[in-house]
Amino acid sequence: MTGVPAAGSAILEVSDLWVGFPSYREQTLHALKGIDLRIEAGEMIGLVGESGSGKTTLARAIMGLVPPPGVIERGRVLFNGRDLSAQSDAARRSVLGRELTMVIPNPRAELNPVLSVGRQISNIAFYHLGVSRQEADRIALDMLRAVHIPDPERRFNAYPHELSGGMAQRVVIAIALVCSPRLVISDDATSGLDVTVQAQVLDLLQTMVREKGAATLFITRDIAITAHFCSRIAIIYAGEVVEIADRRRFFARPGHPYSIMLLAAFSHNPALRARWTRAEEIAGATPSTGCAFASRCVRRQTRCLNEAPSLRPLASGHAVRCHFPVEAQA
Ligand SMILES: Nc1ncnc2c1ncn2[C@@H]1O[C@H](COP(=O)(O)OP(=O)(O)OP(=O)(O)O)[C@@H](O)[C@H]1O
Ligand code: SF4
Ligand SMILES: [Mg+2]
The missing domain is CATH 3.40.50.300 (P-loop containing nucleotide triphosphate hydrolases)
Incomplete structure (x- = not known):
């Protein structure tokens, strides 16, 4: 490994x-x-x-x-x-x-419908890790356990269509992580998952990648x-x-008008949402020379139409591509 x-x-x-x-x-x-x-x-x-x-x-x-x-x-x-x-x-x-592995939505389409889920995980371990078939099966069973599949010994032999969407997504995560990717x-x-299952699956993904150091x-x-x-x-x-920043910094002080618009769109505060989604109504095509976001930006000025902004540092580890970033007070 x-x-x-x-x-x-x-x-x-x-x-x-x-x-x-x-x-x-x-x-x-x-x-x-x-x-x-x-x-x-x-x-x-x-x-x-x-x-x-x-x-x-x-x-x-x-x-x-x-x-x-x-x-x-x-x-x-x-x-x-x-x-x-x-x-x-x-x-x-x-x-x-x-x-390097990938987890994509629609796990049933990603999984092989005619192969049991345990065998699919085992095949990856067998192919990539060069272990015996028996050892690969043992690793696969451990992975089913690690991704919290109930009754893993029995589910080893289940086919993808026999699992719920959330369980199938856990199997896909097991496949992605079985070889301890970087x-x-x-x-x-x-x-595609409902909100509760989504949170569980993401929690699991986060825990697993931490454990594997990926x-x-x-x-x-x-x-x-x-x-x-x-x-x-x-x-x-x-x-x-x-825009790019550490999570804490980003959510405390987003600097790009588009980031703030995205945050507002997911916010439960109607005033904030109304203020920033107004940008959707601003008419005008994106200028070929200026900022790509100009046609939707509530903060645009003449300079934005004539000059494309570069990604500039706003603080340590925080960069924003905007001539007039929103600089919140401490
Ligand atoms: N095979 C392709 N042929 C032509 N254009 C493509 C192809 N794949 C992507 N594009 C174009 O590249 C741009 C980026 O597409 P991409 O699929 O990367 O977006 P995305 O951010 O993943 O969107 P989504 O959230 O819908 O998955 C789009 O304008 C798209 O039309
Ligand atoms: S450069 Fe101007 S148009 Fe572009 S995001 Fe910043 S303020 Fe808005
Ligand atoms: Mg996409």
Whole structure:
């Protein structure tokens, strides 16, 4: 098994990553525009953004699997110091599933319907860890126990359709964690579950990744969830990171108007919601030269239309891509 990595070492380094989807006749759609992101051992980073902002594209690029016709136009991704997109399929396969794993929603679609869930976990251990079949089965049973599947000996032989959605998602987590990966990417993994089950599954994911010493990139559209589960928050808008900060700092002093709009959208305070969602009504196309958020921003000024803001530090570990960030008083 992979040992628990030392805290403070970079597991993932994404530098100036641009990914484009060329389209016939039209201009290339730049799904990611200069993403910089570093993830250290044991960190749980929440990547939050609305639909189409580039979250899954980033996850795929990290795995070295940008879906065609997408291409990495610039920049690089280093996982454990290696560029997975430059590896052979076989070399990449041996990293994915063992050192770098992914949890996605709709677990029943991800699981093999004609293989018992215990066997599916056991197969991963057998294939990646080079242990005997008997040892792989024992590891699989331990994992079913660890993810709190009731009556694990019996459930070992159950098929995916015999499990509830929440239980199937736990099996997917067991598969993702059985080889003690260094990085787990969770892409909207619990969005199909009801709120209580979602909280249980996320609790479990958090505990398991901590125990295994893995880092996590936790992708979601729901900023509220990240307040409970993440150590750092990165907000992505139209393919750019617009704000990044430690969780405490982020929720105490969000600086980007879009972050505040997201927080307001999930807030129960109607006044706050009304104030910031008003931005949705602001007319006008996004200027090609200025800030990508300008057409929706309640704080925009002339400068925003003419000059694209860069990601600038607001405080230690806190950066915001905005000419006029919201700077709360202490
Ligand atoms: N295979 C593809 N071909 C063409 N364009 C694509 C492809 N995959 C993604 N895109 C485009 O890239 C942009 C980012 O998509 P992506 O799937 O990464 O968003 P997302 O943040 O994961 O959204 P969601 O929350 O809905 O999952 C979108 O504009 C999308 O249309
Ligand atoms: S740069 Fe201007 S338009 Fe963009 S988010 Fe900041 S205030 Fe709003
Ligand atoms: Mg997605």
